[in-house]
C-alpha cells in the first residue's frame with residue numbers, strides 16, 4: 041500500500057523536520073493528497089508552519105464553489121519541489137511544515153462557521169504553528185484577523201485582490217466575501233497606518249467606495265500601477281508602508297488576471313500575472329509575516345488546473361517566506 045507519508049517523527053526518531061514524500065521514490069501522482077505531499081499534522085505532532093484548509097463559500101455574491109478549493113489546491117500541489125531557488129530556502133527542511141487538514145465549518149450558519157475558523161486557528165497558534173490558510177471565500181479572512189489581533193494587537197494588512205472588500209453589506213448581510221476588511225476595521229483588528237490593497241481594478245458601485253476605503257486607512261496599488269511602475273517600485277512602496285509591523289497577507293486569487301486564474305467566483309479583466317504576484321511576494325522576504333491566506337479559488341470554473349496551480353505556488357511562496365524567518369516556537 042502507498043502511505044500518505046513516508047515517515048513520521050516517531051518512525052524516524054529524529055528531531056529533524058519530516059519533509060514531503062520523496063517523489064523519486066513514490067510517484068507524485070500516488071497516494072492521498074496533502075499540501076505539497078507533506079505529512080499530516082497528526083503524523084508529526086507539531087509544526088512550525090501549518091497549512092489549514094477552510095472549505096467554506098457561503099459568503100459569496102456571485103459564482104459559488106470555493107468550498108472545493110482546499111482539496112483541489114492540495115491536488116495541484118503534488119508537483120511542488122522542496123527547494124526554492126528564488127529565496128534560496130528549503131522550507132520543508134528549515135522548519136517543520138505540515139498539513140493540518142480542514143476546518144469543518146457550518147455551511148448554513150456564517151457566524152458559527154467564522155467562529156469555527158477562529159477556533160481552529162487558535163488551536164494551531166497555541167501549539168506554536170504559524171498558519172497559511174487555504175480558503176474558502178474571502179469571508180474567512182475576518183476570523184483569521186480576529187485571532188491575529190488577539191495575539192499581536194492590530195496588524196498590518198497586505199491585501200492582494202481585484203476588489204476592495206471594504207464594502208458594507210450585501211442584502212443587509214454583514215459577513216460576506218465583499219465585506220471582511222470593513223468589519224475588520226470596525227472591530228479595530230487593523231493597524232490603520234499600514235494597510236495596503238494591491239491588484240485593485242474593475243468597476244465599483246460608486247466613487248464613495250474609494251473615499252470610504254481611504255478613510256479606513258488603505259492605500260491602493262492598482263493593477264495598472266503594477267504595470268506602469270513595475271514590481272521593484274511596488275515592492276519598495278509596500279515595504280515602506282508595512283515596516284517591521286506584524287503583517288498579515290491575504291491573497292484573493294482574483295488579483296490575477298482571469299487568464300492566470302479563471303477558476304474564481306468574481307473575475308475581473310486586466311489583472312496582474314502570476315509571475316508578478318510571485319515576484320512581489322518574493323520581494324517581501326524578511327518582513328514580519330504572522331499569518332497568510334489564499335482564497336477564492338473556485339475549481340468548477342478552472343481549466344487545466346491553471347488557478348489551482350497558481351494558488352499552490354502562491355501558498356508555497358508564503359510558506360517559504362515564513363520558513364525564511366525561522367522556527368516560530
Ligand SMILES: N=C(N)NCCCC(=O)O
Nearest residue numbers: 101178203217218306336
Ligand atoms: N472578494 C471577492 N472575491 N469578491 C467580492 C465581490 C463583491 C461583489 O459582488 O461586488
Ligand SMILES: [Zn+2]
Nearest residue numbers: 202203292294
Ligand atoms: Zn476579489
Ligand SMILES: [Zn+2]
Nearest residue numbers: 178201205292
Ligand atoms: Zn476578495
